[in-house]
Amino acid sequence: MNTRNDLFEDKLELRHPRATDGFHLNQLVAASPPLDTNSVYCNLLQCQHFADTSVAAVIDGKIIGFISGYLVPNDPETLFIWQVVVDAKFRGHGLAKRMLNWLVAQSTTENARHLITTITPDNGASWKLFEGLARDWQALMAKDVFFERERHFANQHDDEYLLRVSPLPNRPQESLAHSYSDLRNSLGLSPSRRWLD
């Protein structure tokens, strides 16, 4: 009997998105709270302009997972992960990790040394995903408040924490001391603030 993992092995395709994926991505995000929904136009742009730094997971022609990302315009060594989504039917089977590992192994992201993303405090699955990746990659993590509930969202949205994971796997190694000071500087952290193990 085929299990879901067998289906992954047999049929899963990971590829960069195409503009024609944008509408389906919009539906997948809309069905995946607590993600912020986007306009179809925004998702079309993600699939067109940010295709090189994004990944679609497809089974039988249907998008079941997606990661949108881009290289930060004034810091092209940093890959920003915008949204990660897996169809509810396919969660808990390592797909989000597979997509991220695939994305950071592509030539289109090879110059990126760091990953950043933003996460709300209560999105446990998202924290676990990035903590698991940092563990697998033996990378360092740092976090700080990025967009604040009152200041940036007029109390309409929870705080968004910026999480930085560095270095990405298979990048040139730097000394631990350099990596720590680099992370600290990038977030403007004082030595004692908000460090994660």
Ligand SMILES: CC(C)(COP(=O)(O)OP(=O)(O)OC[C@H]1O[C@@H](n2cnc3c(N)ncnc32)[C@H](O)[C@@H]1OP(=O)(O)O)[C@@H](O)C(=O)NCCC(=O)NCCS
């Ligand atoms: C977050 C999400 C993308 C995870 O997708 P997934 O394919 O189920 O994740 P994976 O199976 O690759 O799991 C990765 C790690 O996170 C952990 N994890 C995933 N979901 C979890 C949950 N709900 N609770 C606790 N841990 C969880 C896994 O155990 C795994 O840990 P490991 O590295 O120690 O093995 C998926 O739950 C989702 O689409 N949620 C809705 C949208 C969302 O919140 N996106 C994240 C914000 S950008």
